Amino acid sequence: MGKLFAFLGGQLAAFFIQVFQMFCYGVRCVTEMRHLYLYRHQIIEQCYAVGVSSLPLVCLISAFSGMAIAIQTAYQMEEYVPDYMVGALMVRSVILVLSPILLGLVLSGRVGAGVASELGTMKVSEQVDALASMAVDPVGYLMLPRMLAGAIMVPILVIYSFLVAIICGFAMSMIKMAITPTELVKGMKLYFEVYDVFVGLVKSVVYGGLLTFMGSYKGLCTAGGAQGVGRAATAAVVISSALVLILDYFLTHALLY
Amino acid sequence: MATETAIEFVEVFKSFDAQSVLKGLDLRIPWSEITTILGPSGCGKSVTLKHVIGIERADVGKVVVAGYDMARIRHGELIELRKRIGVLFQSSALFDSMTVKENVAFGLRMHTRMSEEEIAERVHVCLDAVRLAGTEAKMPVELSGGMRKRAALARAIAMEPDFILYDEPTTGLDPNTSSVVGDYILKLQSELNVTSVVVTHDMPLARRVSDRVALLYDGKAVVQGAMEDVEAANNEVFELFVQGRLG
Numbered sequence: 001m002g003k004l005f006a007f008l009g010g011q012l013a014a015f016f017i018q019v020f021q022m023f024c025y026g027v028r029c030v031t032e033m034r035h036l037y038l039y040r041h042q043i044i045e046q047c048y049a050v051g052v053s054s055l056p057l058v059c060l061i062s063a064f065s066g067m068a069i070a071i072q073t074a075y076q077m078e079e080y081v082p083d084y085m086v087g088a089l090m091v092r093s094v095i096l097v098l099s100p101i102l103l104g105l106v107l108s109g110r111v112g113a114g115v116a117s118e119l120g121t122m123k124v125s126e127q128v129d130a131l132a133s134m135a136v137d138p139v140g141y142l143m144l145p146r147m148l149a150g151a152i153m154v155p156i157l158v159i160y161s162f163l164v165a166i167i168c169g170f171a172m173s174m175i176k177m178a179i180t181p182t183e184l185v186k187g188m189k190l191y192f193e194v195y196d197v198f199v200g201l202v203k204s205v206v207y208g209g210l211l212t213f214m215g216s217y218k219g220l221c222t223a224g225g226a227q228g229v230g231r232a233a234t235a236a237v238v239i240s241s242a243l244v245l246i247l248d249y250f251l252t253h254a255l256l257y
Numbered sequence: 258m259a260t261e262t263a264i265e266f267v268e269v270f271k272s273f274d275a276q277s278v279l280k281g282l283d284l285r286i287p288w289s290e291i292t293t294i295l296g297p298s299g300c301g302k303s304v305t306l307k308h309v310i311g312i313e314r315a316d317v318g319k320v321v322v323a324g325y326d327m328a329r330i331r332h333g334e335l336i337e338l339r340k341r342i343g344v345l346f347q348s349s350a351l352f353d354s355m356t357v358k359e360n361v362a363f364g365l366r367m368h369t370r371m372s373e374e375e376i377a378e379r380v381h382v383c384l385d386a387v388r389l390a391g392t393e394a395k396m397p398v399e400l401s402g403g404m405r406k407r408a409a410l411a412r413a414i415a416m417e418p419d420f421i422l423y424d425e426p427t428t429g430l431d432p433n434t435s436s437v438v439g440d441y442i443l444k445l446q447s448e449l450n451v452t453s454v455v456v457t458h459d460m461p462l463a464r465r466v467s468d469r470v471a472l473l474y475d476g477k478a479v480v481q482g483a484m485e486d487v488e489a490a491n492n493e494v495f496e497l498f499v500q501g502r503l504g
């Protein structure tokens with residue numbers, strides 16, 4: 001029993017140490033923003049890496065999720081609401097929930113793991129030390145550009161995702177469920193809220209910054225060779241996916257009530 | 258600059274988890290000389306160098322570099338100090354996402370306002386000095402281990418630092434290239450008056466370049482002083498090390 005408590009205590013302490021460490025990295029990131037100009041090339045490069053390279057994947061998953069949600073909405077609502085409501089409901093759920101969460105999760109895997117293993121490899125091969133020895137702050141040079149790229153590019157990807165999902169969803173509704181375009185547009189016009197788009201974008205800024213931050217943090221804290229790099233990548237994906245879902249609750253609560 | 262010694266370790270202790278590596282290290286490295294640090298593998302030579310650039314911090318004791326106490330140095334001062342130090346890492350640590358040219362140019366791009374031509378010129382000079390001219394466009398993975406080491410040396414000297422820390426500069430090089438590197442270490446020291454610290458196992462290199470030597474063993478400097486004095490002192494550990502029987 002004593003052992004169990006000691007173990008749990010140890011785990012708890014390790015957890016708080018990690019949270020504190022993350023906080024310190026976050027603070028360093030913010031203070032490094034003073035030198036934004038110095039890191040401009042990195043920022044642009046990372047925006048490209050995060051944004052452009054994820055676009056095909058984002059389009060693909062958004063298209064299929066849009067179609068799925070169209071069918072599901074029609075199925076759930078068939079008996080109770082007129083056809084034009086399907087359009088309205090679908091659009092709102094895509095914008096408020098589906099696209100931000102979907103991209104948060106998928107990009108945690110695609111971008112977060114990539115960042116963690118890239119920086120982890122740099123760390124174990126002493127490249128991070130070399131950077132520091134050349135009077136360049138690794139947090140500013142490596143972490144900050146990635147975080148900014150996430151916070152800037154993920155919302156843009158989310159807008160793409162909105163469009164693709166909605167277009168595909170509408171197409172599905174028309175082809176499969178014989179809902180006319182006029183009905184869909186009518187519903188959308190009646191119930192569409194610009195505020196929803198704002199909420200969706202705020203969420204995606206947070207998730208984008210979060211998943212690149214986690215990836216960079218885990219990468220920069222890597223220890224112990226190739227295995228360590230693997231662990232860092234896994235941890236980055238698991239933690240940021242979980243945080244996306246948890247934060248989604250809090251953001252939804254804060255922004256919609 | 259007013260300090261008598263360039264780099265000084267006073268009673269430095271450092272441990273990683275349960276393993277203590279430095280156990281009261283005292284080390285004096287004077288200005289404008291070449292100091293060689295010898296010692297068996299795993300005795301903490303690389304760790305010692307990392308203390309000099311503030312990548313590792315001493316648990317106990319004092320590390321003073323160019324008059325700055327590394328435990329108290331402010332962030333801005335540390336950055337300025339690091340600009341004056343060139344480091345050749347044992348593992349080379351070239352940035353593998355950049356070409357050789359970009360690696361060597363890295364410090365110049367980040368810290369100076371040199372034009373593209375000036376940078377290209379400087380990179381060429383540095384690469385030429387380590388006999389790597391013509392490899393500018395190659396990626397580090399395309400180089401052999403010895404070539405990587407030399408490219409990293411070119412990167413370390415590109416900023417014309419006041420201090421150069423060499424971690425095993427000749428490991429993995431053939432005797433010819435080794436002697437080129439040895440010549441170059443001497444040349445930098447005589448022409449630019451840099452303060453050099455050379456970590457090595459290579460006794461011929463040590464004899465050739467050192468003004469001073471220090472032998473690290475069991476977390477301490479067991480002997481240090483001018484090369485001749487140390488060789489004449491008949492220190493037991495030093496003798497064993499030179500004969501390759503220190504285990």
Ligand SMILES: Nc1ncnc2c1ncn2[C@@H]1O[C@H](COP(=O)(O)OP(=O)(O)OP(=O)(O)O)[C@@H](O)[C@H]1O
Nearest residue numbers: 273274278296297298299300301302303304305347
């Ligand atoms: N980051 C670290 N974490 C844990 N242990 C470390 C770390 N860095 C070094 N050590 C330990 O410190 C000891 C000294 O390492 P160091 O790299 O300084 O040896 P060295 O004298 O340079 O040896 P070599 O000649 O083989 O390069 C080693 O036993 C190593 O296990």
Ligand SMILES: [Mg+2]
Nearest residue numbers: 302303347424
């Ligand atoms: Mg070493």
